[in-house]
Amino acid sequence: MDLLGTSMAPVALAFAVLHVAGSAQALSQVLAAYIGAQVAFVLVGGLAADRFPRTLVLQGSNVVSCLAQGTVGALVITDRATITALVVLVAIGGAASAFGMPATEGVVPQLVTREHLQQANAIMAFGRRGSMVLGPAIAGLLVATAGPGWAIIADAATFLLATLALARVNLPPRTVATGSSESVSFFGQLREGWTHVHSRTWLWAVIAAFGVINAIQAGAWGVLGPVIANASPHLGARGWGLAVSAQAVGAIGMTLLLMRLPLNRPLRQGMVGVSVMAIPLGLLGFRPEAWFLATAAVLGGAGIEIFGTGWRTALMEQVPPDALSRVASFDMLGSFIAIPAGTLLYGWLATRADVATVLVISAIVYATTALATLLVPSVRRLQRLSSSPTTRTSGSVR
Incomplete structure (x- = not known):
């Protein structure tokens, strides 16, 4: 709710x-x-x-x-x-x-x-x-x-x-990893959470990449999208609404598939998936027509959802349960900081550069940043942990 x-x-x-x-x-x-x-x-x-x-x-x-x-x-x-x-x-x-x-x-x-x-x-x-x-x-x-x-x-x-x-x-009951202590100071526990982040190359590499990806997503799609739509007779407010809804439809459809299709290498598949969002970003600048953009947005939304599910699954498997929320908070901090920065940057670019050119370049940078993470071996090779024997105790809903 x-x-x-x-x-x-x-x-x-x-x-x-x-x-x-x-x-x-x-x-x-x-x-x-x-x-x-x-x-x-x-x-x-x-x-x-x-x-x-x-x-x-x-x-x-x-x-x-x-x-x-x-x-x-x-x-x-x-x-x-x-x-x-x-x-x-x-x-x-x-x-x-x-x-x-x-x-x-x-x-x-x-x-x-x-x-x-x-x-x-x-x-x-x-x-x-x-x-x-x-x-x-x-x-x-x-x-x-x-x-x-x-x-x-x-x-x-x-x-x-x-x-x-x-x-x-x-x-x-929560399990506490060996070596961690709830009696340490506030900053000590934050340092412990940061240790879990920087000791895992795949984790901080993806967070760093999403500092760029989220800034482009928020600025190019969120700010320049409505600007392009308002100026294009082939898109308009109605076409833009269709594209945004299509992105959500693509994501919803992918969640249904992921309930059955396993992501054996969640980060490799996720980063390839998120790179697909570059297609609607590029089309927004190159050919902003409603049905072309909506079709591409379905693919982009589906790709983003592959990453979202794969990323959360990797975190939950690879990070100790007693540190998971702290690690997630560092991930969220990187995302939140990027969003207003991207909004302000693209708002400035909209008044000083050709918007279509900015969008095409942004799409290239977006895809390159996402796919560049695959050069990191731990991102490319990380696999799902064996499902048995399990180390978790299942909770219940009364």
Whole structure:
């Protein structure tokens, strides 16, 4: 349920901010507050998820998100909202999500055996992608009929429902790897988490590559995409919406396949898969026509999902369970930092360079960066661990 709420939030919040201030600058301030809080707290969130019961961390994250979003909704409904208040409350929600996301990554291997990790990650991805299709549509309907304040209240309610659902999840006791200690300091535990990252070449190599890939994805597709669509008679807003939806459809379709098709070399297959997104990026600059772009976006979304499932499966198999949330938080930190950087860079390029040329060059850099990781032997050769004997204890849902 919290996935549905998270996917509803951008639409509901955007219209709430425009209702209060009617300013694009105000909207950028609110969105920056959310991302900034995530960046500031994600490492702390990963540490908390490795130190305390993960269901408790998730419940705490959901409760804080519910209260923050509920307060935003109430202020908008009563016409008492100010941009300052929204910035503060959205930052609180961003900080809460920084605790919930690493905890979620750590919960999955506690609930399923090793041989079912890929299927479990594919199911989780199906839920995420499905919510990305349904959430914005539901939020848009609520904004149009009841108003943005009530849309945000509905968003807050999904976090409350998720908190109640988590009460039924019973996780087994966490295993603590030899040499680690919960009594060490905050910075000591962060250093321990970083040690797990930099001691695995495949891990930091992929994170570094995604610093570039995410910046291009956010800037070229997220910023320049609408610019190209608005200027092209063969694309337009409707064609761009079709392309974005097609990307989600491709990802959803791939999650269904990955519930059955094994990824024996998850990083090799994943990085090849993610490189396919260069095709719609290049077409966006070279030939921005709706059906061509939508077809390519289906392939791009499917390729990205191969990476997403393969990457999470590799992390859950290769990283000790007691350090998994901290390692995931370092991964997320790299991703979050790249997103605003890419947005700002491409916004600057849009005013100073030919947009079509920028997109074609970006597609080449995107594919080259993804495929260059295969030059790292540990990325290219990493395999799924043997499914037996398993070292995990399966959790249960009462």
